[in-house]
Amino acid sequence: MFGFENITxxxxxxxxxxxxxxxFMGLVALSFVISQIHKLLKLWDDRQKIxxxxxxxxxxxxxVTEAVDARVYEERHLPAVDELASIYQPLIDKLxxxxxxxxxxxxxxxxxxxxxxxxxxxxxxAGLLVAQGDGTFTWNKQIED
Amino acid sequence: MFDLLFQFLANTGYYLADYRxxxxxxxxxxxxxxxxxxxxxxxxxxxxxFGMLVGNIPFFKGFGIGIYESNSVLHxxxxxxxxxxxxxxxxxxxxxxxxxxxxxxxxxxMLLGAAAQMGIYFTLLGALFFGFAPxxxxxIAIIGGADGPTSIFLTAKLAPHLIxxxxxxxxxxxxxxxVIQPPIMLLLTSKKERLIKMPPARAVSKKELxxxxxxxxxLTCFLAPTALPLLGMLFLGNFLKECGxxxxxxxxxxxxxxxxxxxxxxxxxxxxxxxxxxxxPKSLGIFFLGAVAFSIATASGVIFAKIMNLFLKEKINPLxxxxxxxxxxGSAREVHxxxxxxxxxxxxxxxxxxxxSSGVIxxxxxxxxxxxxxx
Numbered sequence: 001m002f003g004f005e006n007i008t009x010x011x012x013x014x015x016x017x018x019x020x021x022x023x024f025m026g027l028v029a030l031s032f033v034i035s036q037i038h039k040l041l042k043l044w045d046d047r048q049k050i051x052x053x054x055x056x057x058x059x060x061x062x063x064v065t066e067a068v069d070a071r072v073y074e075e076r077h078l079p080a081v082d083e084l085a086s087i088y089q090p091l092i093d094k095l096x097x098x099x100x101x102x103x104x105x106x107x108x109x110x111x112x113x114x115x116x117x118x119x120x121x122x123x124x125x126a127g128l129l130v131a132q133g134d135g136t137f138t139w140n141k142q143i144e145d
Numbered sequence: 146m147f148d149l150l151f152q153f154l155a156n157t158g159y160y161l162a163d164y165r166x167x168x169x170x171x172x173x174x175x176x177x178x179x180x181x182x183x184x185x186x187x188x189x190x191x192x193x194x195f196g197m198l199v200g201n202i203p204f205f206k207g208f209g210i211g212i213y214e215s216n217s218v219l220h221x222x223x224x225x226x227x228x229x230x231x232x233x234x235x236x237x238x239x240x241x242x243x244x245x246x247x248x249x250x251x252x253x254x255m256l257l258g259a260a261a262q263m264g265i266y267f268t269l270l271g272a273l274f275f276g277f278a279p280x281x282x283x284x285i286a287i288i289g290g291a292d293g294p295t296s297i298f299l300t301a302k303l304a305p306h307l308i309x310x311x312x313x314x315x316x317x318x319x320x321x322x323x324v325i326q327p328p329i330m331l332l333l334t335s336k337k338e339r340l341i342k343m344p345p346a347r348a349v350s351k352k353e354l355x356x357x358x359x360x361x362x363x364l365t366c367f368l369a370p371t372a373l374p375l376l377g378m379l380f381l382g383n384f385l386k387e388c389g390x391x392x393x394x395x396x397x398x399x400x401x402x403x404x405x406x407x408x409x410x411x412x413x414x415x416x417x418x419x420x421x422x423x424x425x426p427k428s429l430g431i432f433f434l435g436a437v438a439f440s441i442a443t444a445s446g447v448i449f450a451k452i453m454n455l456f457l458k459e460k461i462n463p464l465x466x467x468x469x470x471x472x473x474x475g476s477a478r479e480v481h482x483x484x485x486x487x488x489x490x491x492x493x494x495x496x497x498x499x500x501x502s503s504g505v506i507x508x509x510x511x512x513x514x515x516x517x518x519x520x
Contacts, residue, residue, distance in 0.1 A: 002276040012273040012282070016266040019514045024259045026368045026510050027503060031255035033360050034248070037353050 081126045084119050088128075089139065098136035101129075161203035165420035173197030173415065179320060186320040186475065189293065192408050193316055196415015212416045223413045226308060229301045231410040232294035233374045238403020239294075239473070239505065240358070240382025241395050247499040249353050250346035253453070254465065254496060258503025260449030261469025264289030264442025265511050272434050277427075280304050283515040285431050288315045289438030290508025291322075291470035297414065298375060299512040303519060309417040310428040314435035316414075322475040325436070326443050326467050330483050333447045334463050338454075339487035341462040343496045351387070358384040365510055371520065372513025376506065443467045443476075446500070461496075468497035471504035 007013060043050070079087070091107050092099070101120060108116035123129045129137045154160055176194030180187040200219075204210045212219040225231040248255060265286045272282030280303040287299045288311060296315040300308050318325060362380035366373050385395040417423075446466030454460045468480045477497030484493035 003274055006276060007270055007273045010273050010279045010282070012270050012279070015279075015283075015515075015518055016269050019269070019511065019518070020263060020266045022368065022514050023262050023507055023510050026365060027255050027259035027507055029368075030361060030364050030506070031252040031503075033364060034255075034353075034357060035252040037249070037356050037360065038350065041350065041352050041356075 078115055078118055078122060081122060081128070084123060085126075085128055087113060088119065088123060092139045098132050098138045100136055104129075104137075156205045158203045161205065163203075163420070165424045166201045166203050169197055169201040169418055169420045169423060172418075173201065176415075185323070186316070188407060189316045189411055190320050192411025193313065193415040196412040197418050198415075199412070200416030200419050211419065212413065213419065213422065219413065219416050222409055223417065225406075225409055226297060226312075226413050226417070227301050227305055229298045229374055231406045231413075232298035232301075233378045234406035235294040235403055235410060236375045236509070237378040237382040238398050238400075238406065240379040240384075241386045241398035242403070243379075243383060243386075243473070243502055243505075244498075245357055245383065245502055246349040246354060247346055247495045248502045249349045249357055251496065251499050253457075254461070254499040255503040256453065257446050257450055257466045257469040257500045258471075258505075258507045259469070260466065261442045261446035261471075261500075261504055262290060262507045262511050263445035263449075264438045264440070264470070265508070265515075267441045267445075268434055268438035269515075271437055275430060275434070277430070278304075280519055281307060283519065284311055285434050286438060287311075287508070287512055287515065288318065288431075288435040289442040289470075290504070290511055291315070291319055291439055291442060291472040291476070292505060292508045293319060294410070295375060295471070295508050295512045297410070299516060302516050306422075307427070307431065309414065309419075309423050310425075310431045311435075312414040313418060313423075314432050316411075317432075318435055318439045319472045319475060322472055322479050325439055326476060326479050327483060329440060329443045330447060330464055330467050330480070333444060333451075336487060338451070338463050339484065340491065341460050342488075342491055343462055343465075343493060344459065346495060346499075351389075354387045355384070358387065361506070365506060369510050369513030369517060371516040372509045375509040375512065379505070379509065439470070442470045446470065462491075462493060465493060465496055465500050468500035469504045469507075471501065471508045473501045473505060474498060476504075477501045 001009060078084070088104070088108070091111060091113070092104065094107060095103055104120060105116050108119070113119065120129065124131075124137075128140050130140045131137055173194045173196075176190045176197060179185045180190030180194055200212060206214070208214075209216040210219075211217055212223050214220055225234075268289045269282050269286035272285045273279065277285060284296075284300040284304040284307055287296045290296065293312060293315045297308060297312050300311045304311075358380035361383075362377060365376050382395075382398050385391050385398055443466075446469035447463050448466065449469075450461055450463035450466035454463065462484060464480045464483050468477045470476050474497075477494060477500065480497040480500075481492065481494040484491040
């Protein structure tokens with residue numbers, strides 16, 4: 001038997017369609033899996049950070065702690081850390097330690113200190129404001145000295 | 146005394162030979178010429194070509210000399226072919242030699258390896274159209290995967306009487322990649338498409354390379370368990386290479402073991418082309434369909450790459466589709482050369498190897514699928 005009749009009789013159309021679909025789906029699945037391997041590995045490598053993130057209650061006013069590019073400080077003409085410390089220390093002296101960043105922000109605003117968000121961020125990065133782990137902060141006198 | 150002399154002469158190859166033996170001897174010499182002078186896949190064509198010479202020396206049947214005589218040495222060596230042992234061992238070595246990092250860096254290129262397998266299924270229909278039995282048609286179709294060991298493996302399981310012509314067709318077309326693929330690539334791509342540059346692949350970590358063979362064997366062999374003898378060995382070889390604690394085993398697999406298997410595989414396949422078994426109208430049909438399979442596989446890969454480009458932001462060079470066939474590294478090299486012709490600064494080799502590697506996996510899955518249709 002020859003021709004299309006033979007293909008039909010031998011179930012050729014179905015074999016070709018099913019076979020092609022299976023190999024395609026198999027390789028698509030494999031390509032998907034291998035495209036995720038490095039992401040899963042990154043998750044695995046960062047597992048401690050992720051666990052810590054869930055374990056530690058993130059303070060509501062910790063938003064200001066996002067990393068800021070150093071260029072932003074320059075663009076906004078923000079003073080150097082020493083100068084900032086000299087501006088903020090009198091304000092912090094008025095607060096009871098430990099204090100919340102929102103309190104510091106509020107008092108800075110009242111005293112018309114420019115860019116309080118960025119300034120507080122910079123003080124944190126410089127280690128002058130130390131997180132206590134419960135959403136409150138203290139002034140690091142050792143660094144200041 | 147003269148009687149003894151005449152009896153001896155009557156038993157010599159010169160007396161017993163007919164024109165078919167001479168035809169096959171010429172084909173064998175051509176293989177040796179292509180392998181040695183032209184350096185077309187010499188690792189395959191040299192043992193096969195020499196096997197053709199040995200297999201087509203006429204002999205007096207019944208003495209246990211020929212490869213098809215059950216008590217001959219050649220028959221014992223051929224056992225590795227008919228049982229699928231040699232292809233599995235070749236896959237072990239192949240796995241130990243293959244660096245899958247380019248594939249892991251660009252998993253989307255795996256789709257081109259899948260697309261190139263369409264040649265197999267088109268040829269399955271073609272072989273059935275020309276009146277081949279279903280198992281024979283499946284064995285012929287696998288030539289489209291452009292993978293010699295896979296073709297031999299499947300044919301040994303489904304149509305052992307066709308091992309000779311199918312193996313010779315598969316290896317011949319693999320050797321003729323520089324002749325077959327470029328015109329198809331040129332025909333299906335524009336100059337602008339050939340100029341597309343691929344971005345450099347990202348660095349792949351050691352852990353990824355280590356996880357891949359485990360994920361690969363689980364995923365593919367659960368899908369097509371009949372491909373286990375091939376894919377199991379391929380991924381084992383790759384794991385040996387990547388785990389870094391069994392370098393001795395990996396080195397042996399990628400040198401002595403694969404070389405030994407290649408010698409015996411090539412030689413016995415060459416021997417199996419005994420003229421009276423090989424030179425049949427069916428063989429001619431197999432060669433014709435094999436060429437069709439290989440061409441469709443190349444074209445499918447290129448066309449699918451062009452289809453992918455319709456949806457991708459970062460276009461891929463459609464020449465890479467031609468490397469989706471599993472002729473490692475011949476087709477990747479050819480794609481690279483075509484890319485260089487269009488733009489001498491366009492290096493496609495590593496991207497081509499990604500498609501090639503997925504082609505190897507794809508054609509082995511296809512073999513498993515086709516075999517399972519007849520289990």
